[in-house]
Structure formats: structure tokens, C-alpha cells
Amino acid sequence: MRTEMNRGLAEMFKGGVIMDVVNAEQAKIAEVAGAVAVMALERVPSDIRKQGGVARMSDPELILGIKQAVSIPVMAKVRIGHFVEAQILEALRVDFIDESEVLTPADEQFHINKHKFSVPFVCGARNLGEALRRIGEGAVMIRTKGEAGTGNVVEAVRHMRTIQAEMRRVQLAPKEELMTIAKELGAPYELLLELAELGRLPVVNFAAGGIATPADAALMMQLGCDGVFVGSGIFKSADPARRAAAIVEATTHCNDPERLAKISQGLGEAMPGLEINRLETAYAERGH
């Protein structure tokens, strides 16, 4: 029952934008701009990249301040495998936990057993096997890993296309081939059967990692994502309130190019972008 309710909350986010915020003031801006939820964190990914060091769960005081400031759901991040950070966030009664590769992993081998928690989890994935492994561990929502803090959408596109190509393969395969595909993808067999029957992932799948413009958001929606996360893309841009509202509008009206043309006008500078092959650390390679 808990799983159904938690999957249900994720369904309510569909067609929406979830925004990274580092304080109550930014959370308010996000809510007014039409965010469906906010992600509370201490530093946005592009700052984590610049400043380096170990990135951890946020100070509970900050999370509580953000919860007070807004009426929309509040999410927060824990390090991969750090189940005590997750216990603390559950005690703080956040609405959703992101077990995130953007923070420094606490466990290089294992993710959190998310079935042990009542609070819902979202996890990143680069391919179908990874998505289904996370769902097998109890995640009720998936997002592409992309490459956070780069303002470069190329990795999110790669991950979404990979997931979809693998889903097409599963849907076209006769049933006797599914066990071998499960082995190749490293995916739980039962979930692969469910996917073959449903014709889609059993949970909501959002885009994340590198989305910086309304066009990026619409691109990910047209590629088949259910919604988008925007991290550094909003509050590292010249006019966050305006850009946030524009990305919200573009996500809903992703199939209307004339409208996208209007939405994209005069937003000021986007966040500065980074090329993937010049990165010191690829966050997407954390967790597997």
C-alpha cells in the first residue's frame, strides 16, 4: 500500500519541474514560478563541482526552513548507500528522498534498501538495467543521471535514449528471450516481465542533469520523459525567476514550437556550460 501511495505522489509530479534550491528564499521563487516540488540542498551541483570536497546531506535546519517556506513537496538528497542520512531525512518528514550521485557516495558497492523506509525515493539511472535495479531496491521514481552541474544536456539525452532503446528491445522480444535480456541488463527478471506487459517503466521517469534552457526541458519531454529536474540551471542563470517560469511553461507546452519560441526570448544569460570530456569527475559514473 505504501508503495502505491508513494508511486502515486510521483505520478502527481508528471509534466512538472522540480527545482534545486539552497535556501527558503529560492524555494519561494521556485514555488511562485510553478515548480511541482523543490530539492533542498546545501550547494547546487555546479558549486559542488567548483568547490570540491565531500558533498553530504544538507543541514536539517536548512531543510526545515525550506519546508516552512513553501506549500509544495520538499525533497532532499542523501549520499548513495548512506542509509542513516536517509533515516534522518525521514525523521525530518521530507516528502521525497533523492539517493543521489551528485553527493559523494558513502558506499561504492551498495545502494540503500529503500523498501525499509516509508518515505519515497527517487534514484538516477543511465540505462534500463540500472533503473530496474533501483526500482527493485524500492525506488518509486527514476530520473536520468545526466551530468549535473554542467549545463550540458548531452548526457541526459544519452541516458534517456539508452533507456528507451532497451525498452523497445524488451517489448519486441518473445518471452523466452527475456531471462537472457534480464541477465545482460543486470535487471530483475520480474520487473522486466512487468515492463514488457506495461509497455513502459512501472514508475515515473524524469530528466535530470544538465538542463539549462526551456528548449532543453522541451527536448527531454519530447524524448519521452515524464517531467524534469533543474539543478544549477535556474539559480546560476542571470534571471532565475523568469527562467524558472519559462522552463515550467516549456515543459507543459513542449510540443508547441511557436510557443517555445516566445518562451525562450530575452531570458538573459543561461548558466555557464561545461564540456563533458573536460570534467574532472563524471558524477554519472558513481553508483551502478
Added chain:
Amino acid sequence: MRSVATKVRVGVLALQGAVREHLLAVTKLGHQGIPVRNEAELKHVEALILPGGESTAMRKLLDQAALLPALKTFAVHRPILGTCAGAILLSSRIVGQPTHHIGVLDVTIERNAFGSQLNSFAGRGSVGAIKDYPMVFIRAPLFTEVGPGVQVIAQYQGQIVGVRQRSIWALAFHPELTEDLRVHELFLKQE
């Protein structure tokens, strides 16, 4: 009463939220489900469903699409059903907020009346003549006051979770998240 065999063009406000689930329920009942994102699309439908999602986000998108006046007019003439966030959009008074959204339903609604996601729950109860209906409450609102022309059609543990004012229906829970189509069926049978 409209016979079940008549195919109704049912719009689902498709700005954000659980749109697909409502469209699926409508289609399973043999009606035509139509996503509505603008005024032109609204003109094509005979009934409208406002889905669950985030009401603040939907309001922003309604303003961007300049859809509020058309929805107010629609609610006067045509059946309209709001679930969860959709119910908030319809309500005339929202606890703690100075203004309403569509505001055609004479009730006071309290957003997120139970607390965080950890307080979300499911149960069963009656909706009008429908007995033992599965009710899923996700960060759900509650109706705290209903006006004289409003009929209470669903209660859960003594609290008002479903109301009806003429052909305007509002529910605090999510019929679209269950396989049980009886609420959609009842709503679409009225005329």
C-alpha cells in the same frame, strides 16, 4: 440520464499531473478522452476533469495559458470534476490563501490537510450511491466548510472528502489511481 452507450468527449486538463490516468479511465468506459491545454481544445469537450498534481503549478500554467475565464464559463454549463489539486482549483475559498483559482464551488478547502507524504494514506468509503470505494489520499486536502447549495457525497472518518454542487464535483482523493471506474462512470452518466 445519459445512457452508457453514448460516447462523451471528456477533456482532461493536461497542464501538469495525473493526466494519463484520467484519460485511461475515460477511455476504458468507452468515452473519448481529450487532453486540454488551451481554449480551443476546451471548446471541443462536453465534460472536463481537473486531475491531481500541484495546484500552485497548475495555477501558474493556467495564467500562462490565459485559461481561467474560459474554465469559469465552462463550469457553469458543463459537468466538471476536480480530484485533489483539481478540487483546490475549483474551490471558492482556500485556507491561508487570500485568493482562489477557478473559484466556482462554494466550499472552503484546506490544502495538504494531513501533513507530509508520510501522512498519506488509503482507505475505503462511500461516494454517493457507490459503496466500498477505494480512496487514495496523497498529501490530500479537506473540505472544511460547505455552502448551502453543496451536497456532501463522500466522507472519510467523519471528514468531508467529496462534494457536489449541481454538475461540479470535487474529491480530495484520487479515483484515477485505482482500477475502480465507478466514480468516473457516475460522473459521466449525469447530464
